[in-house]
Amino acid sequence: MKKIIRMIGEEVVSVLSKIDEEEALMVSTLLNKSKRIFVYGDGRSGLMGKAFAMRLMHGGYTVYVVGETITPSIEEDDLLILISGSGSSDMMYDFAKKAWNIGGNVILITTNRDSKIASVSHHVLVIPAATKYRRKVEPETIQPLGNQFDQSVHLVLDGIIIHSLQMNETLAQDMLKRHANLE
Template sequence: MNELSVIVKEMQGVIEQIGEKEVERFFTELQKTTRIFVTGEGRSGFMAKAFAMRLMHLGYNMYVVGETVTPAVAGGDCLIAISGSGSTQSVIHQAQRSKSAGSNVVCITANEDSDLAQVADTCIVIPAATKNRGEKEAKSIQPLSSLFDQCLHVFCDAVCLKSSTRRTLSHEEVLAKHSNTE
């Protein structure tokens, strides 16, 4: 078995189900606010942080929930809440608190019927295998939520690509926001 080919084939099957319409819809949500917060746990949380980093490079005002320098979410802000299963209690709680504060909540999940999806104003579905192996999720031989997290990363990078081209940012402009402490 060629593991790399298996992973790419699994990812391609999921990504083909998402489509450009979802990338556009998510990009549109990002344009509605000046402050964007991300939250997630485990590997999905790492993907959320990677997304926040790239959006910061693209000029967005980004925060990661739980970091010591992150301010309180307020009305007009946007919280991007990520949970493959849609049942991660800490993410649901953060989404509920953000919504109560008047922010827009966008979730990314594999489960459109989840508790997280019910809290969100906008739900982006990535129908990839998670630890729960739901019936609407694509099948995978990979462990736990690997396929969801891989597809999540590619989806978020597609949103970043759309943002950089729509906002006509050059590589040099983005590079200027990259770390210079090395």
Template structure:
């Protein structure tokens, strides 16, 4: 078997273990939120930022934690916190702080027993390999957390599709919010 089919099979193995009902529930929670805040570090952070971008295209008020224009979080807002291991200090601290302020926290992680999961009000468990290669993780031919990042990207795009249907946002409306300065 060549490499691409192996990678696709790995992603399929992960995605088959995530219930679409959980994703639909998250899309509904995002729709109800006043504003959406997103955090992640490294490649997981890049997946989080791509999620924020697409949510903006779909009409959500969304911010990336750490950017200079990000306002303070407040009641009615939700934080989506992404960490493969669930132990990334800045992500965990932000989730804990957000929860202490009375806001909802959605953790996206491979480890439902992690500090991030403990700080979250809801968790999407993505059963993929991380850079730590823990005993219970899915085996992968890919380096570091690639399988987690790829799977999260597809899950986030799935949530965006569900979100767009809830909000009746079609392609033309989303395209109207796409950058016109590039």
């Protein structure tokens, strides 16, 4: 068991070491410039997106998860963040086009810079991890499906939030006030 856990950790460290810092900094910059943030991903990428949205809310950002009942319409100058390992979801492609046409900014977090969704995104943050598709350019992994991508996305987005909050000087006490208290 310890060997497997160590190997997973080493894989993720390897992926994280290859993140383009400028791409990650652009995400941070756009988070701090946007009046509202919308986050979406399918499946486990969606779960990573919801965790990201929760942390943004704790940090004082106005954030919504696309598809939830209380999510309003996206508007000009809003930010749409899409998380897709393959970058090929038809629905996310349509979301990106709609946000673009309205005047919103679109960020795609993916493994595939040349994907369909990337072609209609303003910015792309590449996570050079393995997905369930196991394309030739993806790293080797002992993990099934898109585990390596999901884990790496989670950690990269946490790093982006920490950096973004440091830029805004948000205090930990303020974050605690916004943490759920009906639990």
